[in-house]
Amino acid sequence: MTSKDPKSICLAYLEAFGKKDFGKLEQLLAPELQFKGPATARSGAQSHIGVLKRLGSVLLRNEVKRVFVDGSEVCVIYDFVTDTPMGAAPIVEWLRVEDGRIQSVWLLFDRQPWPAVMEEVSRRTGPAPELHSRSTPG
Amino acid sequence: MMARETDSTLAVVRAYDGGWTSQNFDQAVRLLAADLKVEVPINDYPTAESFARALVGFGGLVKTVTLLAEFAKGNEAMLLYDMEVDRLGKLRIAEHFTVADGRIVRIRQIHDTASLGDAGFA
Numbered sequence: 454m455t456s457k458d459p460k461s462i463c464l465a466y467l468e469a470f471g472k473k474d475f476g477k478l479e480q481l482l483a484p485e486l487q488f489k490g491p492a493t494a495r496s497g498a499q500s501h502i503g504v505l506k507r508l509g510s511v512l513l514r515n516e517v518k519r520v521f522v523d524g525s526e527v528c529v530i531y532d533f534v535t536d537t538p539m540g541a542a543p544i545v546e547w548l549r550v551e552d553g554r555i556q557s558v559w560l561l562f563d564r565q566p567w568p569a570v571m572e573e574v575s576r577r578t579g580p581a582p583e584l585h586s587r588s589t590p591g
Numbered sequence: 592m593m594a595r596e597t598d599s600t601l602a603v604v605r606a607y608d609g610g611w612t613s614q615n616f617d618q619a620v621r622l623l624a625a626d627l628k629v630e631v632p633i634n635d636y637p638t639a640e641s642f643a644r645a646l647v648g649f650g651g652l653v654k655t656v657t658l659l660a661e662f663a664k665g666n667e668a669m670l671l672y673d674m675e676v677d678r679l680g681k682l683r684i685a686e687h688f689t690v691a692d693g694r695i696v697r698i699r700q701i702h703d704t705a706s707l708g709d710a711g712f713a
Binding site: 491492519521523526530547559562 | 702
């Protein structure tokens with residue numbers, strides 16, 4: 454059972470992603486989720502979960518470093534720890550929660566090391582669907 | 592107690608941000624502690640002076656800054672903003688501050704360096 458406060462929901466989202474519990478992720482994300490990363494934007498929880506499933510193939514865990522909360526908005530600094538030569542990538546995620554679900558995700562990270570990681574993701578999970586074929590996850 | 596510390600942290604960070612984004616660099620630099628630690632994805636600033644020089648140099652190229660969100664808790668604060676930079680274009684930055692005794696003792700930036708390298712900043 455996840456508490457309905459925004460901080461708990463956002464931490465549960467990162468934990469579920471780290472554990473590759475995509476059923477749990479579906480419960481935490483609003484169906485009409487809006488995502489914005491450094492290079493792309495997408496709509497819909499299913500589209501976002503599709504990307505997270507592929508990234509899960511290299512993810513060891515998410516290590517949360519800091520959490521800030523302002524009403525329904527949460528900002529998390531964490532390391533996305535992979536089993537690739539990149540190792541850990543620092544990520545900032547700014548999330549908005551309403552009615553117990555994450556409505557929007559704003560993600561910031563350095564894209565520089567990601568093309569090699571995404572090549573490894575493709576090697577492990579097969580060619581990316583056209584929607585997810587970028588050389589970075591966001 | 593925590594709320595008062597949070598307010599004071601935000602006041603310092605806002606004054607720093609307001610200083611350098613309005614090219615009032617003296618105001619911004621006065622808020623940096625002598626033993627400032629800086630963690631950025633590119634370049635290296637071992638001293639407060641070296642960071643202050645970079646702030647003045649880079650800040651002079653910044654055309655607009657749009658603050659997207661600010662968060663604070665205790666002696667730490669986070670600013671998320673978009674910048675329009677001469678020769679570079681748009682840059683999105685997350686900046687994490689730690690404040691002690693009214694001055695910034697640590698700055699950590701997370702941003703995308705792809706375009707910085709292309710523009711010769713790295």
